Amino acid sequence: MLFKEFNFSAFIQEALDELGFQEPTAVQEKLIPVIRSGVDLVGESQTGSGKTHTFLLPIFEKLNPDISAVQAVITVPSRELAYQILQAAKQIAVHSQSDIRIAHYVGGTDKLRQLEKLKSSQPHIVIGTPGRIYDLLQSGSLVIHKTQTFVVDEADMTLDMGFLDTVDKIAAALPKEVQILVFSATIPQKLQPFLKKYLANPVIEKIASESVIADSIDNWLLSTKGREKNTQILEMTKALSPYLAIIFVNTKERAEDLHAYLTSNGVKAAKLHGGVVPRERRRIMNQVKKLDFDYIVATDLAARGIDIEGVSHVINDAIPQDLSFFIHRVGRTGRNGLPGIAITLYQPDDDSDIRELEKMGIRFVPKILKDGHFQNTYDRDRRLHRKPAYQPLDTEMIGLIKKKKKKIKPGYKKKIQWQANEKRRKERRAAARSQERSKRKAKRQSF
Incomplete structure (x- = not known):
C-alpha cells in the first residue's frame, strides 16, 4: 500500500513526499482508516512503529483553520517527546496555505508568556505535558470545549510517571463527542479504569511485531566481572566507530558520572536526563542533529521520550530494572531496516534477567573486548552443558x-x-576379567 491511497489533502501529501514517506508502516496502514472513521481507539504497538504520524495525519486532515479554537489536544509524558511531536506537526503545517497554529506547552517554559499569548488567540493544536496543559486550562486561559480529537500518547509511560490523574482532569473538561485516541507500547491493567471512563466502545488494536526487536539488530553481551566499568566503556569507545551511539544508564547520578569520565578522556559525548534544563536539552538535541557528538549518555527517559535518527549503536551500562525498557533502549537502533548493534554489560547477578529477555526472543552473542577488538567468547552457560x-x-x-x-x-x-573399598576392588577385578575375556575371544576369532 502507498500513502497516496489514503487520499489526504494535497498539503499533507506534500509533507509526506518531503519526508520521503511512500509506504505506511503496519500501524499506520491499519489504524489511520480507523481514526478517520471517527471512533475511539486504543492502539498498542512497539516503540518506533510510526505512531506519531498515525494520529497527526488524520488530525490535520480533519482540522479547519478558519475556526479559531483548539481542535486537537495531544498529551505526552515527557518534554522531549512533546518537542518531537511538535517538530513533526510543524513539518506538516508549513505546507498548508492556511495558517495552522500549533502550541507547545511543557514544564520549564515561560508560562506567563503562554498565558499572554492565549488572550489574543487559541491554538488549533495543543501538544504538551499533562501538568502544564492542565495549569493553563485551570487558569481559564486555554479553552478546549470545542476539541474534536484528544490523544493520549505513551499511555503506559504516562501511568508509570504518575501523570494519569492529570490526564483524567483534562479529559473531564473535553466535550462528550470528542474522539479519544490512546497509544501505548503496552496496556497495563491500571490503565483500564481510565479507558472505561472516557472511551465509548473503542476499537482496540494490537499491532504485533514479528519479533520484539528488529532482526537487523545484533545483541552482544559483555561481562563486567572483575572490571572497572568506566574503564571498560572507555575501551569500547576506542574500539567502536559509531555514526551515533547512545549509552543508557539507570540513574541521573550515573549519567553525570559516566559523562564526566568520558569527556575528561576526550570522548565527544552529550548527556540527556531529567535533570537537564529544557534550554540545555534543546541545545544538545540541535548539536546531536549536527553530529557534534559520537555518544549520548542517557537515562530511560530518552528511550521513550525522543527519536534520534541514525543511531548505529546502543550500549546498556546496566540492565534496566523494568525489562520492558530494554526493548525500548535497543529499539533506538536498527531502524528502517538498517543494521544496528546493541551491547549490554552484565554481571553474574544479572543472569536471571538475561534469561527472561531470552524468553522474550532476544538472542545474545557473548563477546569479549581483547586487544582493541570485539571477539566471540564462550557461552556463559558452559558449565551447565559440561559433561561430568x-x-x-x-x-x-x-x-x-x-x-x-x-x-x-x-x-x-x-x-x-x-565395605566401600572392597566393592570398588570387586568392580575393578570384574572389569579387568571382562576385558581379558574380550581379548581372548578376539584372538580366537582371528584364527
Whole structure:
C-alpha cells in the first residue's frame, strides 16, 4: 500500500513526499482508516512503529483553520517527546496555505508568556505535558470545549510517571463527542479504569511485531566481572566507530558520572536526563542533529521520550530494572531496516534477567573486548552443558557413603570404609576379567 491511497489533502501529501514517506508502516496502514472513521481507539504497538504520524495525519486532515479554537489536544509524558511531536506537526503545517497554529506547552517554559499569548488567540493544536496543559486550562486561559480529537500518547509511560490523574482532569473538561485516541507500547491493567471512563466502545488494536526487536539488530553481551566499568566503556569507545551511539544508564547520578569520565578522556559525548534544563536539552538535541557528538549518555527517559535518527549503536551500562525498557533502549537502533548493534554489560547477578529477555526472543552473542577488538567468547552457560568427568555412583555405593557421613562409632566407620573399598576392588577385578575375556575371544576369532 502507498500513502497516496489514503487520499489526504494535497498539503499533507506534500509533507509526506518531503519526508520521503511512500509506504505506511503496519500501524499506520491499519489504524489511520480507523481514526478517520471517527471512533475511539486504543492502539498498542512497539516503540518506533510510526505512531506519531498515525494520529497527526488524520488530525490535520480533519482540522479547519478558519475556526479559531483548539481542535486537537495531544498529551505526552515527557518534554522531549512533546518537542518531537511538535517538530513533526510543524513539518506538516508549513505546507498548508492556511495558517495552522500549533502550541507547545511543557514544564520549564515561560508560562506567563503562554498565558499572554492565549488572550489574543487559541491554538488549533495543543501538544504538551499533562501538568502544564492542565495549569493553563485551570487558569481559564486555554479553552478546549470545542476539541474534536484528544490523544493520549505513551499511555503506559504516562501511568508509570504518575501523570494519569492529570490526564483524567483534562479529559473531564473535553466535550462528550470528542474522539479519544490512546497509544501505548503496552496496556497495563491500571490503565483500564481510565479507558472505561472516557472511551465509548473503542476499537482496540494490537499491532504485533514479528519479533520484539528488529532482526537487523545484533545483541552482544559483555561481562563486567572483575572490571572497572568506566574503564571498560572507555575501551569500547576506542574500539567502536559509531555514526551515533547512545549509552543508557539507570540513574541521573550515573549519567553525570559516566559523562564526566568520558569527556575528561576526550570522548565527544552529550548527556540527556531529567535533570537537564529544557534550554540545555534543546541545545544538545540541535548539536546531536549536527553530529557534534559520537555518544549520548542517557537515562530511560530518552528511550521513550525522543527519536534520534541514525543511531548505529546502543550500549546498556546496566540492565534496566523494568525489562520492558530494554526493548525500548535497543529499539533506538536498527531502524528502517538498517543494521544496528546493541551491547549490554552484565554481571553474574544479572543472569536471571538475561534469561527472561531470552524468553522474550532476544538472542545474545557473548563477546569479549581483547586487544582493541570485539571477539566471540564462550557461552556463559558452559558449565551447565559440561559433561561430568566421573561416572555416577550406584545406589548401593550412595547408601554406604551416606552411612559414613552419619555420627556413628569409629569401629563401624572402618567397617563401612572397608565395605566401600572392597566393592570398588570387586568392580575393578570384574572389569579387568571382562576385558581379558574380550581379548581372548578376539584372538580366537582371528584364527
